[in-house]
Amino acid sequence: SCEIFYEDHGPIGSGSGIHGFQTGRLNRFSPPGFCENPETSPGLFAPSGERAYDEFRFKNIGLQTNCVSAHVLDDCGAGNYFVVAYKNFFDPTNIETNYLADPGSSAAPGRLFSFPVEAGQDFSLVLHDLNPGATCEAYSLRLCSNYCTDVAVEKTADATDTPIGSSVTYNLRVTNNGPDDATQVTGNDPVPTGFSVTGTSTTQGSVSAVGNNVSFSLGALALGESADVTVTATAVSEGVQINSATVRGTGFDIDANSNESSVLVATGTDGDGDGQVSGSDNCPTVGNPGQEDSDGDGLGNACDNCPSVANGNQANLDGDSAGDACETCPADPLKLAPGVCGCGVPDVDANQNGILDCNSTLELNSFLQALQKDIKKLKSGGAKKKLRQRKKAIRTGLASVNSILQVSVDSVQTTNANVNLTKLNNQMRKAVRGATKQLSASAKRKALAKVKKFQKSLIVS
Numbered sequence: 001s002c003e004i005f006y007e008d009h010g011p012i013g014s015g016s017g018i019h020g021f022q023t024g025r026l027n028r029f030s031p032p033g034f035c036e037n038p039e040t041s042p043g044l045f046a047p048s049g050e051r052a053y054d055e056f057r058f059k060n061i062g063l064q065t066n067c068v069s070a071h072v073l074d075d076c077g078a079g080n081y082f083v084v085a086y087k088n089f090f091d092p093t094n095i096e097t098n099y100l101a102d103p104g105s106s107a108a109p110g111r112l113f114s115f116p117v118e119a120g121q122d123f124s125l126v127l128h129d130l131n132p133g134a135t136c137e138a139y140s141l142r143l144c145s146n147y148c149t150d151v152a153v154e155k156t157a158d159a160t161d162t163p164i165g166s167s168v169t170y171n172l173r174v175t176n177n178g179p180d181d182a183t184q185v186t187g188n189d190p191v192p193t194g195f196s197v198t199g200t201s202t203t204q205g206s207v208s209a210v211g212n213n214v215s216f217s218l219g220a221l222a223l224g225e226s227a228d229v230t231v232t233a234t235a236v237s238e239g240v241q242i243n244s245a246t247v248r249g250t251g252f253d254i255d256a257n258s259n260e261s262s263v264l265v266a267t268g269t270d271g272d273g274d275g276q277v278s279g280s281d282n283c284p285t286v287g288n289p290g291q292e293d294s295d296g297d298g299l300g301n302a303c304d305n306c307p308s309v310a311n312g313n314q315a316n317l318d319g320d321s322a323g324d325a326c327e328t329c330p331a332d333p334l335k336l337a338p339g340v341c342g343c344g345v346p347d348v349d350a351n352q353n354g355i356l357d358c359n360s361t362l363e364l365n366s367f368l369q370a371l372q373k374d375i376k377k378l379k380s381g382g383a384k385k386k387l388r389q390r391k392k393a394i395r396t397g398l399a400s401v402n403s404i405l406q407v408s409v410d411s412v413q414t415t416n417a418n419v420n421l422t423k424l425n426n427q428m429r430k431a432v433r434g435a436t437k438q439l440s441a442s443a444k445r446k447a448l449a450k451v452k453k454f455q456k457s458l459i460v461s
Contacts, residue, residue, distance in 0.1 A: 001069070002148035002179050004254050005058070008140045012081065012129050013052035021050040022092035022128055026102065028082055032113040033101025035067035035146075039115075041099040052135060053128035055090055058143070060117040061259060063184055066252040067146045069114035070125055072103070076136035080106050083127045083141075085115045090124045106130060117252075149251035150177035151185055151221070152258035155243065161266045161277045162235040167198065168265055170231040172245050177258075178223035182249035185221050187229070189214040189245040194267045195233035203228045221249065238268035238277075360408045361458055364401060368455045371397045375432065375447050380439040391436050398429055413459040424454045 013019050030042040060066055072083050085100040100123065101115035117123050125143065129135055154173045162168045172189060176182045185205075191197050191212040200207045204227045205218035218227045235241075244262040253259060268277040276291060283291075288302035297310035305314055311325035320333045329343035339347040341356055349356050374393045404412070405421055412421060428450040435447035 001144045001146045002252075002254065003142060003144050004068070004148065004252060005056070005141070005143040007056075008138075009054065009127075010138055012054050012079075012127060012136050012139075015054075016056075018055040018057070020053055020055070020092050022053050022095055022126075023050060024048055024095060025051060025082060025128065025130065026084060026095060026099075028102070028105050030102070030104050032104040032111050033085070033115050035069075035114045035116045039099070039101045041096040042102070044096065049132045051129045051132055053092065053126050056125045056141065057122065058124070059122045059256065060119060061248055061253050061256050062149070063119055063186065063248050063250050065116050065118045067114055068117050068123070068252065069112060069144045069146075070103075071112045071142045071144075072127065073140045074106075074136060075138040077138075079134040079136040080130035081127055081136040081139060082106050082130055083125060085113075086124045086126060087117070088122055090126050145252035145254075147180055147251045148178075148254050149180050149182045149249050150255045150258060151175070151182055151247050151249035151253060152177055152255070153187065153245055153247040153261045155189075155245050155261035155263045157243075157263045157265050159265060163277055164235045164238065164267060164269060167232055167234050168195070170233070170243060170263065172229040172231070172247075172261070173226055174218060174221070174229065174247050175226040176221035176223060176249065177255070180251050181220065181222045182251055183220050185218040185227075185247060185249040187216050187218070187245060187247035189216075189229070189231060189243070191231060191233055192239075192241040192243055194235060194237045194239045194241040195243075195265075196236050197231060197233045199230075199232040201230045235267035239266070241265050241267055360404050360411045361413045361460060364404050364412055365455060365458055365460045367397050367400045367404070368451055368458075371401075371432065371451050372448060375435055375444055375451065378435060378439055378444060394432060394436055398432060401425060401428075414457050415459055416457070419457045421454075421457070424450075424457060428454050 007016065009015050009017075024047045025045055027042040027045045030039065033039040070083065070085060072081070074081055082102070084095070084102045086098045087100050088098050091097045101113050103111040103113040105111055125141065127136075127139065127141065152175050156171050158169045170189070172187070174185060174187065176185070191214060193212065195212065197209045197212050197214060200209050200214055202216055202218065205216060207214065207216040207229055214231050216229050221227060242262055242264055244260055246260045248259065266277050276289065283299065283303035286303040292301045293299065293304070294301055294307050295304070295310040297304070297312045299312065299314065301307040305311070305322055306326035309325040315325070317331050328337050332343045341347050347356055371394060374390055374397065377390055379387070402425070405425055409421060414421065428447075431447040431450040435443040
């Protein structure tokens with residue numbers, strides 16, 4: 001026999017296993033169960049009262065019925081326990097359902113009992129407090145089987161990428177790691193539909209294929225022995241083909257995790273010529289032989305519109321070169337970041353005066369302020385050179401105002417949506433030109449009034 005499970009456990013209701021409360025308890029005065037004499041439920045001793053329990057679940061994945069024995073040693077303290085084996089599943093509200101066996105008593109040391117477990121059957125060992133509220137403080141549980149094997153399979157493929165129309169060869173290495181000889185070993189390998197099986201072979205026993213479902217029977221495998229099954233298949237459609245094979249043997253298999261093995265093979269075309277077929281290429285239309293994917297979103301850097309930030313959906317609202325995930329102006333096709341002027345407003349200086357058009361209101365206001373200063377300094381009878389310089393400055397100021405209105409009038413902020421900047425500008429220009437010609441106090445006052453009226457129509461923070 002061999003040990004299939006052992007655990008030292010703390011109080012019932014803690015540690016590993018599944019915990020809960022069952023209703024009632026069974027009689028514990030029947031003889032202990034043995035595989036040779038299967039038991040029926042001894043009946044209920046108490047139909048009510050909640051008792052804490054620990055449940056441990058197992059499965060016989062072998063090809064035959066196996067005998068499993070259980071032994072419990074307790075150090076319960078003031079409490080006491082009982083242990084019961086169940087097949088298929090344990091129902092804590094109906095503790096007679098699926099009953100298999102029990103030791104017949106809770107006497108220390110715990111009595112050995114055993115029970116048969118059919119091929120493919122789930123079963124549970126349930127340890128519970130004998131009486132409500134009186135917890136068993138510690139115990140050890142050991143499970144053994146009279147016949148144990150560890151039949152394992154390792155599956156490999158001779159390629160990770162297979163173009164459509166080409167073949168791949170799978171190899172299944174089946175090994176019995178013991179401790180006992182397996183008198184029979186079988187297995188199944190359902191090849192995915194992206195392939196079409198074209199051939200099979202085995203180093204012992206037999207193998208057959210019905211469509212893509214490959215099954216094999218290897219006969220006996222002694223401790224340490226191995227056998228190989230080979231499957232050849234042709235790629236017929238695109239995708240990542242996950243091929244899993246399973247094996248089973250006689251005896252209680254002590255390592256269920258080794259009974260299945262999978263391998264992935266990508267199938268498809270190589271349209272971008274980078275050596276990666278479309279089924280596994282993270283950029284199927286852009287060459288990227290290294291398959292770099294910095295953000296791990298499944299899209300290679302070569303075709304990812306945001307290679308530094310994961311964005312598997314590649315959302316790109318404005319249709320520019322960058323995905324929404326890595327820009328702060330996702331609705332502005334001309335900008336990735338707000339810049340100076342903000343999203344939706346270009347950072348341009350159309351009149352090339354060093355001030356961005358988005359700042360046109362401030363720029364326009366500064367020109368109007370300069371005009372007022374120059375108008376106030378207009379004087380007759382003074383030095384002709386200074387007068388010419390003043391008039392030139394005024395003409396330059398008027399031209400600057402014109403330039404803003406021609407290039408970026410829509411970005412100028414006004415106090416009222418009905419403000420007509422063109423009209424205000426024409427009125428101002430007429431009055432200012434009159435002031436530069438007449439040089440009279442009244443003409444200057446009129447010009448200044450028009451400039452101020454224009455200025456008051458602007459929103460200047």
